[in-house]
Every structure is written in C-alpha cells, then in structure tokens.
Amino acid sequence: MSNPIRICTACGEPFELTPEKPGLVTHCPACSAPKSNGLPNARIASRQEILSRMDFFIRFSTQDKQRAERLGDESLVAMREKEIRMLQQAKLALAAKAGSRWG
Ligand SMILES: [Zn+2]
Numbered sequence: 805m806s807n808p809i810r811i812c813t814a815c816g817e818p819f820e821l822t823p824e825k826p827g828l829v830t831h832c833p834a835c836s837a838p839k840s841n842g843l844p845n846a847r848i849a850s851r852q853e854i855l856s857r858m859d860f861f862i863r864f865s866t867q868d869k870q871r872a873e874r875l876g877d878e879s880l881v882a883m884r885e886k887e888i889r890m891l892q893q894a895k896l897a898l899a900a901k902a903g904s905r906w907g
Pocket residue numbers: 812813814815816817831832833834835846
C-alpha cells in the first residue's frame with residue numbers, strides 16, 4: 805500500500821488518496837460522495853475520532869517509511885516524511901482550535 809495520505813479540506817479528516825477515489829483529491833470519500841438530497845453528505849466527526857484517525861495514519865506512515873528505508877525507496881521515504889509532518893501539523897492545529905469548533 806503506497807497511496808498518499810491527505811487531510812480533507814472540508815472536514816479535516818485524514819484519508820488515503822487511492823487512484824479510484826471519485827471527486828476532488830482534496831476531499832475525503834465521505835465529502836466526495838454525491839449529494840442526493842441537497843444536504844452536505846459528510847457526517848461531522850468528533851474531534852476524538854479525527855485525532856484517533858490521525859494517530860492511525862501517523863503510525864501507518866511511520867511503518868511504511870521504515871519499510872521504504874529498508875528497501876531503499878527514496879521517493880516513498882520522502883512522501884511518507886511529508887505526510888508525517890502534515891499529520892503532526894494538522895494534529896497541532898486541531899488541538900489549537902479545540903473548544904471553538906469542537907466542544
Ligand atoms: Zn471530508
């Protein structure tokens with residue numbers, strides 16, 4: 805598995821960007837799904853859910869980076885390093901706005 809991990813610009817959740825994913829590359833699958841009733845399709849995840857998903861992706865990226873290092877795949881190592889930084893920044897940003905958007 806070597807798909808890049810992105811942070812959804814609509815709901816803030818990290819997701820794996822697979823080539824088959826429909827919709828915008830900046831939106832997670834839930835936010836990309838077609839809206840049938842005119843209402844936003846994305847469920848608003850709790851801050852705790854988003855944080856635990858970020859932790860999961862940080863662990864995943866770290867493990868995959870270590871694997872890529874063993875294989876000598878420098879471009880994958882660089883991609884995973886970028887993701888880990890992005891996820892850690894997103895976690896800090898989420899912690900900083902705790903209490904405003906998420907109660
Ligand atoms: Zn989303």
